[in-house]
Amino acid sequence: MAPNNDNDDDTSLEKYNVDWTGHYRGSSSIVVRPKSTEEVSRILSYCHKRRIGVVPQGGNTGLVGGSVGIGGEVILSLEKMNNIECYGKKDGSVIRADAGCILEELQNYAAKNGNLVPVDLGAKGSCQIGGNVSTNAGGVYYYRYGSLHANVLGLEVVTPTGDVLNLGYDPVSHLKDNTGYHLKHLFIGGEGTLGVVTKVSLRCPPLPVSRGAMWVTCASLSDVVRVLTLARTDHLNEILAAFEFMDRDVLELVRAAYPSIRFPLDIGNVTPATTINNDTIIDPYSILIETHGSDNNHDREKLESFFECIMEEGLVVDGVMAQNLGQIEDFWKIRELCNPATAAMGYVYKYDISLAAIDFDSFIHDMKVRLIDASHDQQKAASSDKNLICGNWGHIIDGNLHCNIVSPNSFERDSELLKIIDEGIFEEVMKRNGSISAEHGLGQYKNEYMTRIKTPSTLRAMYDIKRVFDPHGIMNPGKYLPEPSAESSPE
Amino acid sequence: MKVLVGVKRVVDYAVKVNVKNGSVNLNNVKMSLNPFCEIAVEEACRLKESKAAEEIIALSIGPKQCTETLRTALAMGCDRAIHISTDMRTDYMELQPYAIAKMIQKIVDQEQPDLVLLGKQGIDSDCGQTGPMLAGFLGWPQITFAANLTANDDGKSITVERETDSGTETIDATLPAVVTCDLRLNEPRYATLPNIMKAKKKKVDTINADDLDVDLKTYNEVVEVFEPIGRKAGVSVDNVDELLDKLRNEAGVIV
Incomplete structure (x- = not known):
């Protein structure tokens, strides 16, 4: 596996190791920029077998240090996967896109077809839809159009073992599908700890006249x-x-x-x-x-x-x-x-x-x-x-x-x-019975609070889910869930 | 001085227009005050705030929805408004600058303003002809592309800087005069909500265009309206030879 098999642009690691805030810095020496789901799958299964930590990265615009490494993990940037496919050209109500699509480009594409991408936020010029989904980004129209849990119709994700899961992504997502466990919701806001979101299918309302x-x-x-x-x-x-x-x-x-x-x-x-x-x-x-x-x-x-x-x-x-x-x-x-x-x-x-x-x-x-x-x-x-x-x-x-x-x-x-x-x-x-993270997520900043805000049994269920998808703990290590304590860790 | 300011209702400049049945589709499209007219309104308001002007009359020509556009001008500070009502399109498809200028002339005859402020052009038709034609019909001085306007203390003249390709010209003109406004003249204010409320009580007189005794005929025929052809996406080439090959054999720009 060549760490970087294309020679088109800046290959300096700085922009991958430091996030937008400048508060968080990783020390990764390898960035991989796969161009297809197949490549993501090969990378993950390689890392899984060798127990190499992987940090999936979108536009690096998060505010809790979720998108950069804590040590020398491999950074898996989705930036080369940026195709947009629009479905239903007449009504255009479903848009399917690769995870690496910049949100603003997706918005412009949808607008040309008379549709609105139901998520909008200040970082739209650099954040990517895969990152938006993985962090369950909220933004300014959340009240009107609802969360990504409501608007994501389907996902394609790759789990650490290299399995490609089709969670209602292909064929073209139905507007309604009530069959089986709704696994996509684990990856929406999962912050890349269970796998990598590679494709997203979104419900788009008509552009307001x-x-x-x-x-x-x-x-x-x-x-x-x-x-x-x-x-x-x-x-x-x-x-x-x-x-x-x-x-x-x-x-x-x-x-x-x-x-x-x-x-x-x-x-x-x-x-x-x-x-x-x-x-x-x-x-x-x-x-x-x-x-x-x-x-x-x-x-x-x-x-x-x-x-x-x-x-x-x-x-x-x-x-x-x-x-x-x-x-x-x-x-x-x-x-x-x-x-x-x-x-x-x-x-x-x-x-x-x-x-x-x-x-x-x-x-x-x-x-x-x-x-x-x-x-x-x-x-x-x-x-x-x-x-x-x-x-x-x-x-x-x-x-x-x-x-x-x-x-x-x-x-x-x-x-x-x-x-x-x-x-x-x-x-x-x-x-005041509030939440310490309304939409920014946990990353490496707020994960340790989890023991103070979730009950032990809730946390145990989360560790169990993590283990099912990522038994070796290679995905975005040191983030999201806190380090397991004695009573919450697996026996 | 008394100022008459032109207020054209056009497709909002942020709207991406599309062509339908041989003209720009106006159906359920956001319409706004022409940005250059907005600058003219702002300049008139500043003249009033500096006590150089006593009254500002906003004038718009078009369908009944023009009254909304006039409300914006009234909210910004115009005192009253005149709406010349017509169902003819004003984006050059039907009503054209000659007829528009003739209609404005009628209002000038009626209102006797000292200064007519217009946008330098409408962003729909991009003609830029109404101001010069109006000045011609009236036999008044015209100063186009104004970038700065000063009302002189004598109350009888103005000094205007106008932008040209070769630099800025400064022109003194005696009133009455016609001035068309360019982008750098000022930065228009926002319409405050209290003023929007007050504007509802300001007077808007409506005159039917057909009653003005002006020839409204469309003299210039629009042959075709089409959307600009989209730019083709670029391609990356791997090496200089490939580039030369494409320039030679695909683009045909070198031999």
Whole structure:
């Protein structure tokens, strides 16, 4: 087996060994880039026989270190497997693609056929559909179109022994198939610990004929939650596609990292009292709402009457409504810059948690109190000036909060601080019956929490499943499941 | 000064259009304010905010849905609107710049504005003829491709920078005048929701195009509309010899 039998592009290992965050680094000396399922199968059975660890890798855009090695595993990159096949050209409602297809290319392909890929996220330009499936990626339209568990019709996967499993992938997936154990669900969000997803078949809804968007600001998170409730129930209901919130702290970071970005409320009709250096003071909370429907006039009327209602109830400070599709993209651009902006400003302690929307406010407040205490202790210890910034945004409609703690101008991880924050987050999330990973998964960052959040019998069942598919434990070792303890390990 | 600003309703620039029955398919396609007209509206609003203009009238020609487009202009800051109603297509298929300019001339006669601000072109027909024709009919100065506009203190003239292939020209013009707006003139504001609400109460007068006593005939015949032929995917070649072979025998660009 030649480690790299093509000579077309960059073969430096750096990009395979370091993930997007730069927080996780492996030391693999071999990357294989198979071009077919057959090659994946041969690679895995080779590694299985020789007990060589394998890390399946997509776009390397994960945020929990799941896609790079912890040691010298073989990296199995799917990037050369990127064919798209569309099925049902008339309705195009099923798209089948190789795991290595870039999400955005898949979206563009579907759009040409009048369809929407039901998953969308900021990393769409580099993440791959196989990685999306393996990590059960959520994204901004999760509320409207559902999770990948709902939208993946079929998968082709290769298990460590080299067996190719056809889990409803071939022939063209039926929309309904209720036969046998639904094994595909083990690989959706399995983070490559049971095998490698090589092909994906997805249900795609029709592209919305009408898209609308508004950007409104609120003075408090409780107002945001009331706006959310009104949007979801009485007003936007069936056309509501996305509802994202961003707090002032993260938007200040976006402004600092990308000074040329124009905020929707920066220009026009700004009273002088609310500007500093020609910049508007950012209101405490900003909301981006998108609608998908089939009639532009209908949706526009709904958005306007919705705004009238929330304005009358005094829930919003101000707002703008996109007048064309370009403005919708402008709004999203700001939302999508939240993540890179935090990374540009310093080391980011990243958290992706699930809570009831009404608990966001107290959670953020309590975390900020903890951070002030932590900074205080740190200052005493290191006598350095650390003003940690806690920037928050997320899919509040799914109860999904991205809480990002940035140490400005310091790009090194502070292990002491990490421990303090990790523990603080964990306690505050558990107190509110939340989840410590809403959509980012476990990887090598959060796997050790599993013993604290799953019962021993649940964990045992997970180890049992792992052993069935991967008896030698070669797949993505050291991640997802914690190291087995005495009572949970097999006898 | 009183400003008349042209507001064309066109297929949204982010929409990938397709051709159906010999013309661009407009059925259930997102329509928006022409981006160059949006710049004209923004410039008019800035003139008003700087007290150079007292009143801005937005004018649109097309089907009844043009009132939505006018609402956008009103929400951005125009004071009132005039809608010339017609079911003829405005993307060159039926109504063409000559008739459009003639209709605008009628409104100019009626409203007596000091300045007419138009987009430099509609992104659907890409003609760029309406502004110059209108100036010709009126016998007014015309400044096309404006990249900067200053209303002079005398209240009777404007100074406009216009972009040309050989550089920027600065032109003084006496009012009344016709100015067409280019991309770099300004960055249009977003329509705020409170202003969208206020815009609903602003006046929109509708006039039937047939009542304007203008020749609406389509003089230039559109022979064919077709989608651009897609670019063929590239191929990798293994070596220089293969490249030369393809250039010689497939592409025929070398001998």
